[in-house]
Amino acid sequence: MRTEAIIFDMDGTMVDSMPWHSRAWGEFARRRAVPIDLPDFMSRTTGRNGAECLHELLGRVLVQDEVDALTREKEDIYRELFAPHFAEVAGFRRFAAEVAERGLKVAVGTAGDIHSVRFVLSQLGMEPAPLAIVRGDEGLPGKPRPDIFLEAARRIAAQPAHCIVFEDAPFGIEAARRAGMRAVAICSTHSAQELAGPHVLAAVRDYTELMNTDFLERIHVATA
Incomplete structure (x- = not known):
């Protein structure tokens, strides 16, 4: 895929x-x-x-x-x-930068409001910044409805089937499934069993663990 x-x-x-x-x-x-x-x-x-x-x-x-x-x-x-106590999930910034370096589009789909999004992004200093951010205060129903993820895909002109969602919560994993997207479970707050599904490609504690599996090397990155 x-x-x-x-x-x-x-x-x-x-x-x-x-x-x-x-x-x-x-x-x-x-x-x-x-x-x-x-x-x-x-x-x-x-x-x-x-x-x-x-x-x-x-x-x-x-x-x-x-x-x-x-x-x-x-x-x-x-x-x-x-x-x-602000902290990223271990390895996130490095992983996100490598995602962008490989030519993949990056978006954020969150239930958070504009103030918390600004707070997190200002603290993280992501480089490059996400191409699109869809928030929970924009009038869309929250997860497990797929609307936030589908809107994120629409804003970056990506087909849902060609998107991978990264999520830490059961509702988010289910929202990805309903959106027709694959998922990676980040087990920072829930177990791999709680985040399981046929569309889940991997379940890891953090991005350092994920990078040690050569995840980005193994997925088929679409090229123009």
């Missing part, structure tokens, strides 16, 4: 941020005196957009202004917690 593009999820895939998102949701709920079972909540929401997460937590549909304000509040908590 030809490969012309790589689409990265962001949280837990590019950066090791998921424990800090979990803590942020816990703090957000505490401030609002909302009971929360964090492991259950995270399993039901990781990969979903802000409106969907807030609906799960608060049990009601919110108007857009309220979604925007509450999402910003939670994401501000997350960035405050994560910033002193």
Whole structure:
């Protein structure tokens, strides 16, 4: 199968941020005196957009202004917690640079909002920058729906079947399958068994491990 593009999820895939998102949701709920079972909540929401997460937590549909304000509040908590401990998933920047050097298009498809995307990219300093970024605050349904990944492919003019999605969460792996894309499971927050699927090409702890398997050398990179 030809490969012309790589689409990265962001949280837990590019950066090791998921424990800090979990803590942020816990703090957000505490401030609002909302009971929360964090492991259950995270399993039901990781990969979903802000409106969907807030609906799960608060049990009601919110108007857009309220979604925007509450999402910003939670994401501000997350960035405050994560910033002193910011870390990429091991080997990510080197791997992303090698992907671009091989002529593959690079996009990001994340449930994160614009502020968290800017925060992560400013800290990472990816070179070259992604050709397209599709966010969870752009009105698209979150994962496991395939819309975010399909829009990322559309923006970089790549056929879904020729894209490989990198994901750390079950909803993201399922979204890739529904999009007709292959996937690589980054097991930073879930086990290989939780991220398994017939479309999953590899399951690794991080990009250093993946590069040690000669992954890029083994895929068929499409050329013009």
